[in-house]
Amino acid sequence: MNEVWQILCVVLLLAAAGAFLSGFAGLRKYRWVGMILILLIAIIPFAETSIWLWMRGLIGGLSILSFVLLTGYLGLHVTGKEVLDRKTRSALYATAFTGGLLLYPATLGLSLYDPYRLGFGIILAIVVLGLSVLLWFAKRQLAAVVLVVVVLADQAQLMTSINTWDYLIDPLVWIIAPFMLLRLRLQA
Known part of the structure; x- marks a missing residue:
């Protein structure tokens, strides 16, 4: 697989x-x-x-989040119809950017705490599910469903990684996220 x-x-x-x-x-x-x-x-x-x-x-x-965002991008540019609405994209990019801010500086040794190890247990999956509940109540249902899919893919071990972080974010989406958030803000 x-x-x-x-x-x-x-x-x-x-x-x-x-x-x-x-x-x-x-x-x-x-x-x-x-x-x-x-x-x-x-x-x-x-x-x-x-x-x-x-x-x-x-x-x-790629992470599940990157895969969904790229699929939405292609859907928009091939069919001309938005697969992911602006609010959903904004929520997903914000999730990727925030997650990267928590994870990547620590992987560079800028912190004594290693948040990557949280992804090996169930703790990060529970946090992601909690975030999906918050997104659901904030009327961002599609973003909430995407985060549930991230956790389901992690639990099913769709990729070789057994760490939830790898299903949630990757360096590519983290680098692109602030620019896309700015673009979405300017287009609003």
């Missing part, structure tokens, strides 16, 4: 990159063309490897 998850993550990331780059190339109406071109270029061998394999080695698998 992990192999399938990694392949899905790379395909999704490359397709999103193709859709994004198509917007700059003046192909906004035909973003699917850019997606297909990027995917085709990615499988061409280059220096005994390919972009596909390089990306797969670089990112491994």
